[in-house]
Amino acid sequence: MPFVLDASVAACWCFHDEHNPSADAAYDLLYEDHALVPLQWWFEVRNVILLGERRQRISEEYATSFLDHLERCAIEFAALPDHASVFALARRHRLTFYDAVYLELAQRERIGLATLDDDLAAAAGAEGVALISSAR
Numbered sequence: 001m002p003f004v005l006d007a008s009v010a011a012c013w014c015f016h017d018e019h020n021p022s023a024d025a026a027y028d029l030l031y032e033d034h035a036l037v038p039l040q041w042w043f044e045v046r047n048v049i050l051l052g053e054r055r056q057r058i059s060e061e062y063a064t065s066f067l068d069h070l071e072r073c074a075i076e077f078a079a080l081p082d083h084a085s086v087f088a089l090a091r092r093h094r095l096t097f098y099d100a101v102y103l104e105l106a107q108r109e110r111i112g113l114a115t116l117d118d119d120l121a122a123a124a125g126a127e128g129v130a131l132i133s134s135a136r
Contacts, residue, residue, distance in 0.1 A: 003132050004106040005035035005075060006099075006115035007044035014049060014066050015057055021134030026114035029132065034074035036109060038081070038101045045070070078105050093123035103127060 005026060012023040026035070049066065052058045058066075081104045089107075090100035099120045106113040106129045113124050114132035121131055 001111060002034050002036055002076075002109070003029060003112040003114055004102055004109070005037050005041070006102050006113065006117060006120065007041050007048065008116040009114045010041075010045045010070065011048040012116060014045075014063075015052060017057070020116055022114065022132060023116060025134045026132045029114075030074050034076055035114070036076055036078045036105060036111070038105055039077055040098055040101060042077070044098070078109070081105065081108065089123065089127070093119070093126065095119060095123055099123075103129060 003026065009020075009023045009026050012018045012020050013027060029035070046067070049058070049063045053060055053063055081101060085108075086097060086100045086104045089095065089103050090097050093100070093103075095103070099117060100123075102113060102115065102120060103123055106124065107127060112130040112132045113120070115121055115124070124131055
């Protein structure tokens with residue numbers, strides 16, 4: 001079954017000093033199915049990688065290699081959401097609009113959400129959206 005992939009999970013995959021069982025579980029799911037992401041994911045992931053380069057956590061060569069790898073993963077971009085639904089979720093759970101987009105996509109598609117963001121995970125739980133975790 002597909003799932004929504006938050007940028008925080010992809011960022012965890014990028015950095016060797018970050019390990020998380022839920023991020024690992026989401027990565028493993030890409031071999032079984034595919035992930036859906038909002039359009040902003042493309043920008044968020046690349047910004048995290050750029051910051052990682054600037055902080056000398058990764059090299060430019062590694063960043064390029066990681067992005068090439070991500071491009072080969074089973075990750076699909078979803079259609080734009082209805083902004084009213086995203087605003088409602090953001091207001092109800094005090095999320096950023098960006099984070100609420102991930103939650104709205106999971107709700108709209110009736111699929112699980114892979115995130116390492118505590119506030120987004122709490123909002124997903126409150127909305128009845130399943131979280132991708134190592135205890136699947």
